[in-house]
Amino acid sequence: FMVDxxxxxxxxxxxxxxxxxxxxxxxxxxxxxxxxTQWMKRLTEFSDTHQIRIRLAYYPPYHSKYNPVERLWGVLENHWRGELLDSVEKTLGLARSMAYKGIHPVVRKVKKSYKTGVSLSKQAMRELEKRFDRKPDLESGFVTINPTLPAMESEAKAGRPQ
Known part of the structure; x- marks a missing residue:
């Protein structure tokens, strides 16, 4: 969902x-x-497809006050004022009408279904893991995914004819 x-x-x-x-x-x-596994696989595919470096920076546990998304949720909860969210239309309408720092969010319903429990095999994840740069002592807190070079570019760098 998030990579989509x-x-x-x-x-x-x-x-x-x-x-x-x-x-x-x-x-x-x-x-x-x-x-x-599925999150990291999809991010790696996104990185390769769009030739973009992706850096994941994770907030430490119990530090949600620094996370802007958490502040946004607080604004949204205040905007709802405890109203019962008993329909999709009502929920989307309340989300659309709120503002965070004077900006209204773009809100739309995603209709695609996503299967749960989708994961890579341990072997596939070990292969994918070779692509990740994890910071020493913070392996799960900071991860960089570098894109692979397209075949033509990597051949040119290696001095091979294209």
Whole structure:
């Protein structure tokens, strides 16, 4: 789900305005842990497809007050004022009408279904793990995924004819 949203966002950038490095600050919850195989596989594919370095920076446990997303949730909860969210329409409407620092969010319903329990084999994850640069002593707190070079570029760097 999260990588699909990155793909959507990526399309909104003009090619010359696309970043060369994407930093994702995350809370290290189970959905986006750097040990979650499907998450890391999809991020690596995104990195390769778009030739972008991805840096994952995880907030330490119990430091949610520094996470802007947590502050956003607080604003959203205050905006709801304890109303019962008893329909999708009501929930989407309340989310659309809130503002955080004067900015209204873009809200839409995602209709795609995602299977749960999808993971890589241990062998596949070991292969993927070779691609990750984990900071010493902070292996799960800071991870860099560097894109692989497209075949033509890597051959040129190796001095092979294309």
């Amino acid at each position: 949203r990155l793909e959507e966002l990526w399309k909104t950038f003009a090619p010359e305005g696309r970043p060369h490095t994407l930093v994702i600050n995350a809370d290290n919850g189970p959905e986006n842990s750097s040990r979650r």
